[in-house]
Amino acid sequence: MPALHLIFSSAGLKSCLLRSNPNDVLLLLQDGVHAKAPEGASVLREHAVARGIESQFLASQFVDWDDMVRLTASCSPVVSWP
Numbered sequence: 583m584p585a586l587h588l589i590f591s592s593a594g595l596k597s598c599l600l601r602s603n604p605n606d607v608l609l610l611l612q613d614g615v616h617a618k619a620p621e622g623a624s625v626l627r628e629h630a631v632a633r634g635i636e637s638q639f640l641a642s643q644f645v646d647w648d649d650m651v652r653l654t655a656s657c658s659p660v661v662s663w664p
Contacts, residue, residue, distance in 0.1 A: 586657035589614040589623075594663030607657055609650065614663075619643060626650060 585606045587598045595617040598608065608623040615630045619639065627644040630636040636644075645653070654660055 583656075583658050586653050586660045588660065588662045589617065590662065590664050592617040595620075598661075598663045607653055609645065609653065611650075624649075624653075 585602065587602055587606055587608045589595045589598055589608060589610045590612045591614055594614060595608075595610070599620065602608065608620065609626065610617060610619055610623060611626040611629050615625055615633060615635060619625060623643065624645045625639050625643045627636065627646055630639060630644070
């Protein structure tokens with residue numbers, strides 16, 4: 583089962599990338615949406631829209647709150663990167 587990495591900042595992304603596995607799920611949220619999203623990373627749509635940067639992402643990268651709940655239920659562990 584892959585881990586879910588909740589990334590809240592650019593610094594958090596850097597730390598996460600040093601410790602995550604290739605099959606893990608990366609989700610950028612809050613100020614983490616300002617980080618350069620690596621290939622395969624997902625972005626919480628509402629947080630990108632709130633910061634006016636949704637055009638920087640592909641539509642396929644976006645997840646909504648329901649998707650986030652599904653990811654939380656299907657991944658273990660869930661790791662937060664402030």
